[in-house]
Amino acid sequence: MTDITISNGIPVTDYPRDALVKKRYRAERRFKFYGIAAIILTALFLSVVLLDVLFKGLPAFSEYRVDLKVTADQAALDPQNTRDPVTLLAGNYDKIIRDALAAQFPDVSTRAERRALNGLLSSGASDDFRRMISGNPSLIGQEVTVPVLLSDDADQFLKGYQTSEIVLEGTGTLSQTLNGETYSLRSTGDDFAKAFQEMQGFLFERLEKLTTESARLEKLIPGLDANAASSLQSQIDAIKAEAQTLNARITDANVAIELDEKLPSLLVNVNGGTIKASQISPSGIDGVKLITPASAEAAAPGSWSMLTLVTPESNRRVQDQAAIWLTKMKSEGLVERAFATRFFTSGDSREPELAGIRGALTGTLWTLAVTLLLCLPLGVGAAIYLEEFAPKNRVTEIIEININNLAAVPSIVFGLLGLAMFLNFFDLPRSAPLVGGLVLALLVMPTIIIASRAALRSVPPSIKEAALGVGASHQQAIFHHVLPLAMPGIMTGTIIGMAHALGETAPLLMIGMVAFIVDIPGGITDASTVLPVQIYLWSDLPEVAFQAKTAAAILVLLVFLFVMNAAAIMLRRRFERRW
Template sequence: MTEVRNELVRKRYAAERRFRFYGAAALGLTALFLAFLLVDIVSKGLPAFRETSVEVDVTVDAAEVDPANLAGGNYDKMIKEAFRAEFPDVKGRTERKALSALLSSGGADTLRSMVIADPALIGKTVTVPVLLGDDADLFLKGLLTRVKTTAGAMPLHIAQLDGEEGFVLTGDKAGEEAERQLGLAAGDVIRFKGGALRVTGPQNGYLKAEPIFAPDPAITTLAAGQWDVLAFSVPESNRRISDAQVLWLDQLKSEGRIETSFAWRLFEAGDSREPELAGIRGALIGSLLTVLVAISLALPLGIAAAIYLEEFAPKNRWTDLIEVNINNLAAVPSIIFGLLGLAVFLNFFGMPRSAPLVGGLVLALLVLPTIIIASRAALKAVPPSITEAALGVGASKQQAVFQHVLPLALPGIMTGTILGLARAFGETAPLLMIGMVAFIADIPSGFTSAATVLPVQVFLWSDLPEMAFQSRTAAAIIVLLVVLFALNAVAIYLRKRFERRW
């Protein structure tokens, strides 16, 4: 018997160890996936918190600015003309257009703000930080292609092809293949003072190249160190920035005219079709207004309903039916509440579409069952002896509930409420049904203004083809997670702050 008992004890301890191991393994795997998710989101979103600009010396032309209407001046023309003046060798229409494409369509906003703040700048030359476009910004952040620059280690001979456009590249050793001798490959860019060539491939023991910037015909030989090679990880045909634009940016960077700063625009601007100009301010304010409406309605109604059902309602089939329906509503998919809001608030009552007021009403219906259930659980957790003691010293039922039970249940009620608020803050599906998915560039000014919310903004940006919107999407997710973490931290603080032990 003793041996059998010892064997049973041994098996029981082994089962407990396996259970602890499985639990620890599950927690470790969950933490690993969570860490991978956070690292991925943060690594993709961090570039959106920085923006790049180029310093341009601009003469504020009095002919382009009306002192009576400073905001209506043709600042874009002044910016582009000043920027093109930095590259006097760029002559052709196509090249000038490609050069101007490096600048953002909102690049003139800084100059406009400077002139409006100080009209005395009219007629003067000022240095303006002009925002770069999304493609130039991504390249400078290393997100479009990696560039390896190597100095030319031997003489390079350049000869123009007879009867066709292009050049022949050879080294200083006859009889050896130029590709192997020079260490060049198709797609590499050869840069030197006075021109730039793109290698197209080998041909009969030499390399053929096409001009990016046509070199001076007098240049036939480049000594070692007078030329360098730019090797791209992504060929020009597969990226949105050309080799010529890369060379222009590299020149500006070498001159110290490129500067990087924190992208306050991300938090100060509304939505935009241009990635470098898009911000989350409109969506963030829309989220706050929407959630404010939701919590203003759901919190008092939810707590009042919980107190009545738990403390005052008679226990009969009607209250049982109400409790079953509340539990069922808590499990209903959120998009059903969006359909309800579309049918009732928009179609029946005619409320404004895409307004935080309507979104707040829908989210209030969504989180109301959660608040009721959490509040009832918090009230039920208060020991009955508290109520009995209050009644024993002469307090009424109402006094016992509101002066004794409710203060003790407040931590649990607030925790459930804030968790419901966090759920409402992150909801997307019900708001899509009431039109909050529209493109809205303006900042909402009230509860009836057209607006969108942060989760919907993430949804919209994730569907756009521009690569720069990927980092904008990840940045918006980071902000959303920070807000949700903050709400959960507040819930923990309130629970600890008002917690009572008995």
């Protein structure tokens, strides 16, 4: 081309074909742009998913505990003083812990209050204490500090998921007068006037909603027949009546507002106690105590504070009383946030704070072990035979096509096969890693055969021919020379196949591995579940705290997958030879 341009004496830019060349370049640039855009978009989606999982899952790796000083009372734990391990396990640890918690709040006296207070603790709160004592019986009779696990609701509250909090330092001097059960608090500053305005704002919002709704409905009336109109009218009247009562509550700026459970909670911390406002006026509040103040003296500016829990009490699982208990323990340093080792050491549970993935992880390892033991020798054997020894005829061709087809069969089909064959015909146990492993072995076998054959094929024929040339048998040539060189490729294929098996849930549904299993499986015939199934089961539970557990389990599964794939890449890098 260049030659032609020059010999014609026409400048490159004027050459008539130039437009075509430019068009080709443009097309190429466009294509490059599409490629980059595709990569950026994929990376974006992927990072959104990862960040979302990470953001949701990380809180599940920590848990809130309250450190309680308890006396390991001999009478409750080992009345006969035998130090017998069985007696030690059966001791009444719950009572000791509950008493220690109640000792923190001398106010708590009625049964209902005790129940509410105990509700802060997890139902497995005494497990750590029990383990501590049965592991070291010499502690009995001594005073020890025990970390006590909090319930999922308390944990969620402390992690800030239940409500947002607003804390305001008091600017005036706070005086309190006690009238029966009612505390009247007055401040010399404008603290309560501000809070009053805020509450009015909430009520106005509610009122506005009601007025627009009734106005909208009223507009509809003319177009209706008498029957529908009267039913609508009664609905409008009801709304108006509600609006009117609401209006009466707020019209006069000096009339106190009753605070019900549909409004944010206003709590005043003073002299070590807490008063919950039940009525607020610009000058002060009337309320009941949640924790009795230590003294009735006036509090100086800055020594008292107002705490607003923005989410109304009726919409929260942690009530004001419990919230205050928790806040108080937190401010005293009794409540600590710690790494949740429990998540890795315990099996499934219906209590989110106790649930762990050890059962699912162990089940996964057993299942994958069975899969690997079966499909590696069988898959590699089949590949060697098909690649090196089998005659090329109709039969082997059909087998080959079928192997390739099998690799594309939906995994649920293997589950049905497993149900019919292994469970119903061979009578193997349900929910067992043995059956799961067998089914997954069927699933990944084609992948391994295909990968192994490709690896065997990539070894140069000269190596086999040289072996045959010095008198090795065909089998010796394959096993001594070709197979070792193909091994890195085979291993890579196997690991990728196993990673595929690791993520499967559908075939396991049919053989009963989608199940609630608490005990950690001790062998391949014990009931167990696997990681992806655990994720699926947790994601379906109503407790909000399980959402974080789900994300955390996904993170663990991702790490598992990442390690496996990294191993595959490492093997290939280290051992692969090129010719």
